[in-house]
Amino acid sequence: MPNIETANASALQQIKEIEKRAHPLLICDVDEVLLQFIPHLERFMKDHGISFKETAYRLKANMIYTQTGENLTDDVCMAVIHNFFESEVGKQEAVPHAAEQLERLSKLCDIVILTNLPGSHNKSARENLLTRLGMDYPLVTNEGPKGGAVAALCAERGHHPVIFIDDSPTNIISVGKSTPHVQLVHFIADSRFFAIAGNLPNVALKSNCWKETGDFIENLLVTAVR
Ligand SMILES: [Mg+2]
Structure with missing residues (x-):
């Protein structure tokens, strides 16, 4: 089956520079997986008089002006996200146990971090923060759905x-x-958003706990080499 997504040129260029070998691979997102995102975004929004209308997994059409209850337009919503990253990308906190579980899994597989991040200049700020937090792995920035980059x-x-x-x-x-052979882990650190998340097709594990996720992935990798 042909891939339905194509990686954008910038992501492809970054992927070319990563060493490839016949070895297991873990591809890991950042926001809400390695770094907390929703609580940071909510604090940033609150400082700007904005809140979420409901606990729902979408940003557009879910941001309102707290005082009036009026929706932000899509453009203003995207500007808030952009400004959030400009201001906060170097300050986000780690999801509990993410660093120690990646360290454990790095003995069994290669690790690549694949993140959708607006503004190419934010890449180094994110790399520096992840390094400070003990998660120093190759980082690829992508735009749009990730199927092409993963392929x-x-x-x-x-x-x-x-x-x-x-x-x-x-x-x-x-x-x-894009890649039906890839094992999918649906991970949402925020407990409110985890609780409302629907079950997606072909997901091997849905979790909000890095200890559970580390155990699950280790078991997959150990079983695969038998
Ligand atoms: Mg994310």
């Missing part, structure tokens, strides 16, 4: 297992269609 990252892995972790239903579905 490119799977090259030269042979039959070794590839695991993809993300909080976004769009990305999980995109990767599931």
Whole structure:
């Protein structure tokens, strides 16, 4: 089946520079997986008089002016997200146990961090923060659904297992269609958003706990080499 997504040129260029080998691979998202995102965004929005209308996994059409209850337009909503990253990308806090579980899994597989991040200049700020937090792995910045980038990252892995972790239903579905052999982990750190998240097709694990996720992935990798 042909890939339904194509990686954008910038992501492809970054992926070219990553060493590839016949070895298992873990591809890991950042926001709401390695770094807390929703609580930071809510604090930033509150400072600007904005809140979420409801606990729902979408940003557009879910941001309102707290005082009037009026919706932000899509353009203003995207500007808030952009300004959030400009201001906060170097300040986000780690999701509990993410660093220690990646360290554990790094003995069994290669790790690549794949993040959708507006503004190419924010990449180094995010790399520096992840390094400070003990998560110093190759980082690729992408735009849009991640299926194309994951397909490119799977090259030269042979039959070794590839695991993809993300909080976004769009990305999980995109990767599931582009690379059906990839094991999907749907991870949402925020407990309120985890509780309302629907079950997506072909997901091997849905979790909000890195200890559970580390155990699950280790078991997949150990079973695969038997
Ligand atoms: Mg995310």
